[in-house]
Amino acid sequence: ACGGEKDEAPAAAAEAPAKDDKEAADPQSSGEVDMSVLKGKTIGFSQCDNGNSWRIAETESMQAAAEKYGVKLIYTDASADIAKQASDIEDMVAQGADYLIIAPQEEDGLQAALQSAMDKDVPVILVDRSVNGEAGQLYTSQIMSDFVWEAEQCAKIITETLGGKGNIAILQGTQGATSTNDRQKGFMDAIEGTDMKVVADQVANYVMDEAQDVMANILQAQGDEIDAVYCHNDDMAQGAIAAIKAAGYTPGKDIYVVGIDGPKAAMESILAGEQLASCSCSPLFGEPAFELCAKIESGQKVDASYTNEDTLYTKDNASVDAGF
Amino acid sequence: MNKAKNIYQWFSSKSSIAAFLILFIFSSIVFSGRSFASFDSIANLFRKAASDGGFLALGMTFVILIAQIDLSVGAVMALGGVIMAMFGAQNPILGIVLGLLAGIFCGFLNGFMVAKMRISSWVATLATMLGVRGIVLLMTNKKPVSVSNDALIALGNTKIFGINILVYFLVIATLICMHLSHNTKFGMGIYAVGGNEEAAKMMGLKVDKIKILCYVMCGFFAALAGMLLANRLYTAQPTAGDTWETTAIAMCALGGIKLSGGEGKFSGTFFGILVIATINTIFNFAGNLNSWWQNIIMGLLVLISIGVQSDVLKIGKGKKHTWKQEEAA
Amino acid sequence: MARNKILLEMRGIVKNFPGVRALKGVDFFVAEGEVHALMGENGAGKSTLIKTLTGIYQRDEGSITFDGKELNPKTALEAQNAGISTIYQELNLVPFQTVYENMYLGREPRTKTGVIDRKAMITGCEQVLADLGIHINVTAPLSAYGTAIQQMVAIGRAISVNAKLVIMDEPTSSLDTKEVRVLFDIIKKLKAKNIAVIFISHRLDEIFEICEHVTILKDGTLSGEVDIGEIDQLRLINLMIGKEAKQLERTKKGYTLENAETLVEMKDIRQGTRLNGLGITIKKGEVLGLAGLLGSGRTELSKVLFGATQPDEGEIFWMGQEQKFKNPKDAIGLGMGFCTEDRKVEGIIPHLSVRENMTIALLPQISKMGVVSASKQRQIVDEYIKRLAIKTPTQNQPIRNLSGGNQQKVLLARWLCMNPKLVIMDEPTRGIDVGAKAEIEALIQELASQGISILMISSEIAELERNCDRVVVMREGRKLGELIGDDIHQDKVMEIIASGGGELENIGGAANE
């Protein structure tokens, strides 16, 4: 019972940004911002977890932007620990950051820390994930990417490819993490009502090595039934592909593999026809986030929420370099 | 020669305090430009000590003093937080009580397996860690449980004289532990069991009872830590405390608690906690350290401070080594 | 015989261990206020009998009545509460805790506020030890002191609870004559208070001096129970080991080694406060004794010689060459062996088998390219089990399951099997029964006659008297004098020590740092 009622809260939150982006304008488009105002400022960037290539690309884009605009970047890494991230934020406020850019680990847990920042009039910009709370109260503005949307895209392309009918295996990420929950929920909701059955739903903790072993075991049990594999990230997709090959099936023919994030490796295997698709938003939040800071600095009004375009990469468009 | 020895003696006995002061002064100077020594950042430092693992370390100290280990504290922490959040929504008291009971129960379970079933603490608590984490995920359906009750939130975020209430809790808890360990039969028993279990048995101590009690204390503090963290963060995460057991152990080790049992003081643990908090603050002030650099530095610091505490460096020539001889567990 | 009311009554006690039947239905009675000796060879079952009484082991059969009540202790605590206080054969104290904490563990005095009263503990502890003639810093960790002191602490602990029965399992084995006297006075006091004492020892003279009544075990069965008045040493021995034991007496005449070549020479050895510049020489085939009060630094000296610890100053010569031992390995390499004083902590490797314990130092010699030759190993071990009459079911028995005395024999064998040039024996006959003792003393002579030198430390001066060619008398890390050949005599030794001036008090020094 208690499990049930809890379901709603985060779900609603996940929808929130999707609604916003209807009227949202992309900061890049509304060009002519004077970036020089940022010179000599101190900007704090709180990264929630530098443990995977997507996050690292995100961090690097921040560092690059700081370099470019002569900003002093204070950068903390919570290594996937919400408690540490809260502490990190308070530390950055304490050492007098002028702006905070935050990539939240979870939608809940940073409220107190954000509050204290806003109380000290330090503008807060959330990137890639929102938090439960009001813009203007807990944060100034946010640049969202929509994890649920990504999962839905993966579901869509699998549905199309299989003609709406088939057996699916899922490799889940770390249990209890919001990213995992979103990517699972989005997918399950999307295949709701189709004739597609999830015949295997196992955990591989976002780890390639683990994914390969888990997939090998799944295939051993019911290899012939499985038509597609949905992985919560592309590292696991790589592992799955390896396992599929080892088990004597042809990825992209007998079994379709779909992942999320879109690093080079994924793009390559998409072009090679081994991976069906990868959905991702660009991790390069540096530029847009800094532009927002500049806008605020120069007194322009900013919207409560912007959306960073997500893309579904398939054979047709995978030749681009997602930048990591 | 003798002088050097004395320095070691002093250093190793007070090493956690020393380490803390050294680090603190060092960083105050290095980051003087960025107000490291400011009230805010110091307040943060202490709050960090209290909210990020401090209570776990206190609990872990009980267990380590009896030459055992508890890998389940992280999971138990999550359990405590989640239970409190679920039942605390309507009635905070109920939530807190149930949360603590859950922690005490897990502790008892560990203690029972170690003392009565004679299962190595490594395995027993590893199993508890797996099992409890699984249960937490089941209870929460893998989703965070938000803490809405104001009373609870206040318990994690109120500030007294500008210092977070958690800090006061930690200090009080430490004092209580120091009292328990120094002024009570239980305390004496802990050191006896840790120092020489067989002897303790033959002197008529209730060894099993002491062991179980120590684990209960550990479970209690783990749950407490989880609840306070949940309050502070407005949410109980099913993943809370993941891998925090290592942090807690490191805090104890830095505090001079010998993992071979029977040696060490809670005051030491307290400063061990502060040392870790300081190191983390330094990382944040450095402001450009990736987690891997942090890992390397953390690893080195632990190695060094443990090396300094080494008996061998202390031991004067001719005095017999105090090797610990373990009994089959 | 007029005997008081029976206090303890054990009937048909049976105790089995995996592979061993330690007690085969033993009856054992102790009367109030009597000092009752429990005798028997190593492995006869004395300690086991005690442990079944005090709840360490659970008996398999039999009944116990104590003070008129049925007694089935599951834990040591229950026995304590019933009024039985015990000093176990293997020292069981907590090394890191202070002397006074050890003294009061489990029965700490409390203040009104319910917190434990350390002041009371300290003063109380000092008092108890003072009665035992020990004046040391009781707030120092126990591990700062040696076996002797630790033994005295254990005794103090046992007598300071008010019990109806005090059990002492070989309390004197690590004490010297002086402290044995102290202990005996204590026992008399207890007797006066009508407290019964069970006294276990392998030193017959002690038995005859202090005990009124004696029960003898043999292979886990009762082999006799008599008034001490009705029995003499030889009968007693006979009851214990079932055959006539060789009478222990000095076989040597005079001193024959004036011009034997020198094997070891230690010069002006200093180490901390324990060794204050003394030297000794040991000649080939000589049995050199070290006599002295406890804490006189004999163990320390021998450890320096063996490379277990390094001296602050001083030189060591081995066959004329100066040596700087970094660790025992070096000394062993030259052909030394060392039977340590503290069997449990520094001797046995508890979970390893008798075989492995005996050959652990020998391995390099019986293995090719690091691979041990199991057959050689077995054969050697068999040989020594026979030669020293070691009582063990098999070679594979974990040594911790052997009786104290048999453990000691295995450790002796560990060095003998390496046919060494010099064997250091620190209290070699501690806890060894008369039979075995005779064998070991004979062994010492045999070894000496083969040209093997022996450095013998013993708190039992009579033993030195019987076996040594020369005895060096020490106190507080200094050499007070030396007795040669037939001059070696108990009284002379005591004389020299006494002439040294000072009192045992001074010796605490080491611990205070």
Added chain:
Amino acid sequence: MSNTVRTKADTVATLKKYSAVILLLVFLVINAVITPNFFSMGTVRNIIIQSCTIILTGMGMTMVISTGGIDISVGAVMALAGIVTVKLLPYGVLTACIAAIFVGALSGAIAGFMVGKLRVQAMVVTLALMIGVRGVAQILNDAKIIYISGDNADSFKMLGSASLGGIPIQIIPIVLAVAIVWFVLEKTILGRHIQAVGDNPSSAQLAGINSTRTLMIVYISSAVLAAIAGIFATAKIGAADGNSLGLLSELDAIAAVAVGGTCMSGGRAKIFGTVIGALIMLLITITVNMNNITYEYAQVLKAFIIIFAVYIQRDKAA
């Protein structure tokens, strides 16, 4: 009469001795019934491939634990070894592997020195190494995954994918590791020394054993085995992942050792016990995957099995 004692004790002992094996058999039977396509060459192959890591690290852990120590740095060492190998691949597969093993040995040497010479608790030392070495592994490639490519890529990947007559290549390191560790512990002086040091260090010292050297060797061996495990795992996935390769492997290894019946406080080591323990642990995972059991339940199940396995064969003595 005294014979009855003997036989009774013996039967208990024998039951204990084989309880792990029995448990394993029970598992196989259960799977045979419930799990689709369980009894087939494919499963055997999967078991061999997937058991490589846990058995190798388990062998090292068995040695370490029998000295009364513990080594929780193995997972990090695996990661480091993987990264180093891939980084140095251009200089030849062999060179790369040797370098990786050397780096691992280095970490082991640090642990051995601190534990053996400075007498610091193994737990703390290896904990520090676990944190630090993981950091080094990440830093070598900014925590990004390196996908193996270039000259020696294919020949190196063979280490993960090749098979000899249908048997995966991983069988080689497994068999070698088990054989060697068994031989060393059971037949050599070193083996005796290891157990003596684990049992009573000061007695060992006074019996002329160089405990420092012994401990050095043990911790180095453990690290080397971990490094090898890391190399094979990397070859298998064809990429080096400094962040997550070997995460929590130390706990798997410890569990395997304990389930295998080795006493955690030092003394006797049960090499084949560890192998059985490793297989049991692995079989749990495989069963879960193949029957699509939900993760949370799997965790709880795992917990119970571990406790049960250790409980039935725990050492009653003391």
